[in-house]
Amino acid sequence: VLFPVDSELYVALDIGGTKCAASLGTADAKILSRVEASTSDGLDEWPAAGDVLCDLIYRLLEGSKTQLSLIKSIGVSCGGPLDPTAGTVLNPPNLPGWKNVPLKSFLEAKYQGLPTLLENDANATALAEQRWGAGVGLKDFAYLTCGTGIGAGLILSGHLYRGKRDLAGELGHAVIVPNGPECLCGKRGCLEALSSGGAIGRAGAVAYGDLSVTGKIVIERAAAGDSVATGILMNAAFYLGIGIANLLHTLDLQRVVLGSVAAYAGGLFLKEVRETVSSNTWSSICHDVSIVPSGLGPQSQDLAALAIALSVEDLL
Numbered sequence: 001v002l003f004p005v006d007s008e009l010y011v012a013l014d015i016g017g018t019k020c021a022a023s024l025g026t027a028d029a030k031i032l033s034r035v036e037a038s039t040s041d042g043l044d045e046w047p048a049a050g051d052v053l054c055d056l057i058y059r060l061l062e063g064s065k066t067q068l069s070l071i072k073s074i075g076v077s078c079g080g081p082l083d084p085t086a087g088t089v090l091n092p093p094n095l096p097g098w099k100n101v102p103l104k105s106f107l108e109a110k111y112q113g114l115p116t117l118l119e120n121d122a123n124a125t126a127l128a129e130q131r132w133g134a135g136v137g138l139k140d141f142a143y144l145t146c147g148t149g150i151g152a153g154l155i156l157s158g159h160l161y162r163g164k165r166d167l168a169g170e171l172g173h174a175v176i177v178p179n180g181p182e183c184l185c186g187k188r189g190c191l192e193a194l195s196s197g198g199a200i201g202r203a204g205a206v207a208y209g210d211l212s213v214t215g216k217i218v219i220e221r222a223a224a225g226d227s228v229a230t231g232i233l234m235n236a237a238f239y240l241g242i243g244i245a246n247l248l249h250t251l252d253l254q255r256v257v258l259g260s261v262a263a264y265a266g267g268l269f270l271k272e273v274r275e276t277v278s279s280n281t282w283s284s285i286c287h288d289v290s291i292v293p294s295g296l297g298p299q300s301q302d303l304a305a306l307a308i309a310l311s312v313e314d315l316l
């Protein structure tokens with residue numbers, strides 16, 4: 001046994017569109033062990049994906065010589081939409097082979113009733129930021145994923161705010177430019193279609209006439225001084241700033257924490273976001289608001305799922 005028998009251990013499952021990771025973590029945010037599977041292993045299609053997840057958990061526990069009896073709960077962070085109460089993944093656009101998957105009951109049946117909790121990735125990361133990252137000590141802040149899509153996890157008065165239908169924080173689909181670029185959701189001019197990593201990549205593909213250009217490549221070219229790439233990034237940052245300005249006017253927050261692309265794109269991007277926010281909000285609302293990159297570091301997605309596993313304490 002690698003860990004003291006009295007240590008409290010949690011299984012954290014991060015399910016994404018291209019890969020899934022299972023980690024063994026502790027309440028103080030230590031990831032002790034981690035295994036990964038990719039979509040090509042069968043993750044993209046339910047029910048085959050269920051076997052992939054169970055195999056991951058088996059490898060995780062076997063590899064770290066940890067007995068199931070030492071695990072307190074399983075936390076799952078997954079792209080939405082999902083029903084956290086029922087523990088059902090509905091129809092995530094990044095996992096088209098998953099439709100109304102009863103993930104909670106599936107895992108609880110497999111693992112002797114071990115409590116399993118499910119949350120969308122934006123909410124899960126907001127809770128992790130609140131515990132260990134850029135949201136520590138704050139009562140009112142938002143975490144914005146800025147990866148393939150844009151979603152917001154809202155911590156209001158100290159608690160995660162889900163809304164009536166668990167759809168709060170779908171800021172990525174607030175219309176910022178009426179009749180603007182088409183969004184994957186079917187509408188036009190959504191924030192996600194203007195400022196996400198996916199949108200930056202698509203704008204880059206058009207500008208360079210090269211479909212293989214991704215958001216990451218645009219960011220790298222901007223960092224190397226390419227003016228076309230810089231223009232695309234600044235455009236994305238401007239619209240993100242408008243989205244955040246609207247969010248601040250709605251919710252009166254202390255801080256906005258930015259993930260993925262926004263964190264990775266660096267200083268110039270953040271500067272443009274901050275300037276746009278400040279010139280599009282009342283100073284009484286934004287003068288002491290900080291807009292900062294994620295404070296969770298490279299393990300943010302694993303920590304997000306771990307934070308969900310830890311939220312089992314709220315149920316006991």
Ligand SMILES: [Zn+2]
Nearest residue numbers: 173183185190
């Ligand atoms: Zn949309």
